[in-house]
Amino acid sequence: MDSTQHVRAMLSFVQAADRGSFAAAARHLGVSPAAVGKSITSLEAALGVRLINRTTRSLQLTEEGQLFLLKAREAIDALDAAVDVVTNQRTQPLGKVRISTSNGFGRHFLLPLLPRLIALYPGITPEIEFDDHQVDIVRSGFDLALRGGTIEDSALVARKIHTMQMVLVASPTYLAAHGIPRHLPDLADHRLIAVRFLGGRTSSWDIEDGGGEAFLPHPAALTLSDPEAAMIAAADGLGIAQVGLHYAWPLIREGRLRILLGDRLRSASREMVLLYPHRALIAARVRATIDFLTQEFGKIESLHVKAADLAAYRCG
Template sequence: MKRRLPDLEAWAIFARVAQLGSFSRAARELGLSDPTISKAITRLEARLGLTLIARTSRRIALTDAGHVALERAIRILDEGEAVEEEAVEQASTPRGRVRVSAPLSFGVGYLGPILPRFFETYPEIVVDLALSDRKVDLVAEGFDLALRIASLDDSSMLSRRLCTMRLFLVAAPSYLERHGTPSHPAELVRHQALIYTGGSLRDTWRFAHPFLGENTVQPAIRMWSDNAEVHNPALIAGQGLAIQPEFMIWREVQAGKLTIVLPEWSITPLSLHLVMPPSPLRPKRVQVLIDYLAAELAKAPWAMEN
């Protein structure tokens, strides 16, 4: 049986139509006519014997078969673009847009200050930075890379661990003067907690001691938030305790505004990762940004070796 080559062009067009949700928008972006887009999808469906996109006069929607095929179709499109871009960029200056996702507080505090030096080195690269504590879908949302401070659970993504970050239980000296300084995690049930809802600790705090073993506690909760940095003003004002990553409180600890509580008890640290879509092919503009971020963030005062 003669083997047929896949219709790569039609798969790439299908991916773009699905991403944009419109035949006409895909045609404009790709510089093709509406009939060309429609014929490519029809040709692909005829080849497969399946309907990938349900069409009505007002909208389109992916069928179940279309949803199943979409991730690999996007990968075909991305890898085709990456191959062409990589070939062109090998002999030219890196240029173009790089889409980056990063946690809000980390992006403001640490990406913003180091990007100007990157722009000086690579003046033709544009960084499209989306700051949010939401975990984005890199492939579906079209991101080139993401910075994540967490344990990774998506094995389909490529990742590069940059450093380890310690977590500390902290409070203001004024809070400890009023409520007392805990000497054991069990005493925290009598204290007010400021809780970051995006982490793994949430309402249960876990501590480990080299001689006393592990201890878990559920403190009384004064405040919940999906952004940890918003707790700092309340912490400094003496309104409770919180477990915070070192990058967020090291200046306040040095200045005496916050105190590390239970310093002999440790909390499982976090890791800072660069996460990338599964394709091993990356445009040069993306690779130089990855290398730059890895080198710069490893120098941070809170960064620990892996």
Template sequence: MEPLNHLESFVQSAEGGSFSAAARRLGLTPAAVSKNVARLEARLGVRLFQRSTRRLTLTEAGERFLAQVGGALATLQEAVAGLAQDDGQPSGTLKVSMGQAFGREHVLPFMGDFLARYPGIVPDWHFDNQQVDLIGEGFDAAIGGGIALSPGVVARELARIHVVAVAAPAYLAGRALPVHPAELAGFDVLLRRSSPTGRLRPWTLRHASGDETMVDLPQRPRAIFNDPEAIAQAALLGLGVAMLPMPFVERGLRSGALVRLLPEWHQDSGAVWIYYPSKKLLPPKTRVFVDFVLARFREARFAQRMQVD
């Protein structure tokens, strides 16, 4: 087995993108880190990095080796550092990324039960609507959608998410309800601007029979937001009709604060997943968190609640 310091130097250099970054994390000099990596390469008989004066890039062999040893090294480091409690309970800092509104509404409520069961774990939860580099940024897990399944990342589906048309009862008072998506153009509409592209997101709806149609949206919408939570709040305030994913409107629909329009029509926006590194020796803190989330979402029938068919 390779010396632990050689493997640490390799993993930290890969995650930090340079020997200097790895040296700062490990408390070594860049020369010492470079020497450790060179010795590892000599022992393995392969080049793990492409080196230049400006950057450090993993070779194909280096990427495979990182995926294989990264998780095992993290587990060994926890054992060496004595992070496991005397009673064998999982422990350590648990770094998780999740969407802001989704995390507050659907994940944060069970933190108390999770901590009661695993008091040795310290949640370090990042509420951010931006996608993260799970391995490169050192996250133990992430909850959301659209994260690239790069080598070394596993995804477990929590639910398929449907998008529906909604409005507040006060806004709908005195108005005839639409019977076809084309009629939505005659209402005040609350549109969403995509943060990555800056474009307005179109409204496409699928009927229960399978037919699809795109709504011809008005030239002058009532308002435009780049945040679905803000759109949901605007709809609750009676400002107009919105097309929103079920996680943002389910509570309002249950309470009657929102009304679903066109009940036979919806849009499929993909799935929400829990992501975590693919490691043969997954740290106990990550393993119990993933299992806990899957169990809670299953018990709450989250997948069924997010679909309207």
């Protein structure tokens, strides 16, 4: 007998023993009495012992049958418990949730939300990997990812978190010492902070130069490999940097950074999105995490700054 036949035979045997007849067991299982009898006979043949002494009026378990009944019930209980575990995880937010996120967004916006997520769903165990490289979510086994830029993988479900807006910034101290650039050519006389990624590409600035060409901060007075470090360098008076508004907004509000050439900034089609592989049959632990993060990200001021909010913080 294979495993499937063993399970079917055990169910027939346990029901027959509990209900006192093949007919009653068959009604409960939705099969014929002959099918119940055949399953039990096959089980006895496989075990090499008789489990039930049968007469036309009653069933009597043998000593071996009584022992087997105890073990069969343990096996069926274990099977029911396995089904319950999976069912509970499907209906209740329980288990590990693997999240891939960039370093900056993960530190600034995801980590502060985790205490509330865990308090709301104590059965969820977040497992977060910080990586600024694009990852294959499915192949790497992630439940979801937080990624910014131009998202092209149509096989993934993408829920928009916010539109990514870049701004040029410098500190009041730097501007007092070097002057305020009011036109694009003025940047040639300033200290420019460039971001060069580990792959060797220097990030262009989202400035309308009139020629349709990407503006590169060249020559750069300072080159860094981390966008957040460029923002800190600008706040410390080391020069002008292009930074994500969602990162810089608290420093802008505090007066530590001012926005430059606001009228020359162009809007790039970049978004921060929450990505996950499937629309249907999402585990409750993943669905609860997605819904929670989407709702909480919607409340964060830095992620939803409007153009009108920037006017008071622009120079020139």
